[in-house]
Amino acid sequence: GAVVSQHPSRVICKSGTSVKIECRSLDFQATTMFWYRQFPKQSLMLMATSNEGSKATYEQGVEKDKFLINHASLTLSTLTVTSAHPEDSSFYICSAMGGRGKRQPQHFGDGTRLSIL
Amino acid sequence: DAKTTQPNSMESNEEEPVHLPCNHSTISGTDYIHWYRQLPSQGPEYVIHGLTSNVNNRMASLAIAEDRKSSTLILHRATLRDAAVYYCILSNNDMRFGAGTRLTVKP
Numbered sequence: 534g535a536v537v538s539q540h541p542s543r544v545i546c547k548s549g550t551s552v553k554i555e556c557r558s559l560d561f562q563a564t565t566m567f568w569y570r571q572f573p574k575q576s577l578m579l580m581a582t583s584n585e586g587s588k589a590t591y592e593q594g595v596e597k598d599k600f601l602i603n604h605a606s607l608t609l610s611t612l613t614v615t616s617a618h619p620e621d622s623s624f625y626i627c628s629a630m631g632g633r634g635k636r637q638p639q640h641f642g643d644g645t646r647l648s649i650l
Numbered sequence: 651d652a653k654t655t656q657p658n659s660m661e662s663n664e665e666e667p668v669h670l671p672c673n674h675s676t677i678s679g680t681d682y683i684h685w686y687r688q689l690p691s692q693g694p695e696y697v698i699h700g701l702t703s704n705v706n707n708r709m710a711s712l713a714i715a716e717d718r719k720s721s722t723l724i725l726h727r728a729t730l731r732d733a734a735v736y737y738c739i740l741s742n743n744d745m746r747f748g749a750g751t752r753l754t755v756k757p
Contacts, residue, residue, distance in 0.1 A: 537693075539693070567745055569747075576735075576737070576747045576748060576749050576750060577688075577694070577737075577747040578747075579744065579745065579746050579747070582744060582745075624691075626693045626694070627693075628693070628694075628745070636682050636699075636701070636741065638684060638696045638699050639684070639686070639694075639696065639745060640696060641686075641693035641694045641695065641696075642693050643692055643693045644691070644692065644693045646691075
């Protein structure tokens, strides 16, 4: 099946640090990638949707200057949490969808657990 | 906001079938019904999806009501490894997740 690689799997860093998370589709071209955040015992919360070569569409309440998303190629999207603070600690998950239209399933990465001290 | 409704939790015995329901009364004609599951500390895993007809794959079956306002994910023989949170989402809702159903499988 399709594979999505997310890196790193875990990050622990000091407050004020910027953290970059990579999401790669390994065996298919991802026309659309999604970024989610998940707090303990809660569901996934969609943060933004990105299409290759265009600006990401952010969900209401998600700061685009805080969470920078770049989708420069059909196999790579990155999420940068700028000047991270303890309240940004969460489980961040990316997913990728190949092909056009919403009929395609998503394929998820294994997530990045971000801990800000 | 998610446009699907699922029970918060369900229990099953090992090796018995499990029927996980999902209501999506506001579904549009072009919405695909997707099912994913998530194990603790992992990203969700694709299970199955469909539009109108029932679908089968190696993991599960998806039964879609004739009016498409509800669907049921069927695990034919539950195993302990099937214990997870199961999410039903609609493709035209921009892949937003609801609370899902936490499935517990008892040995």
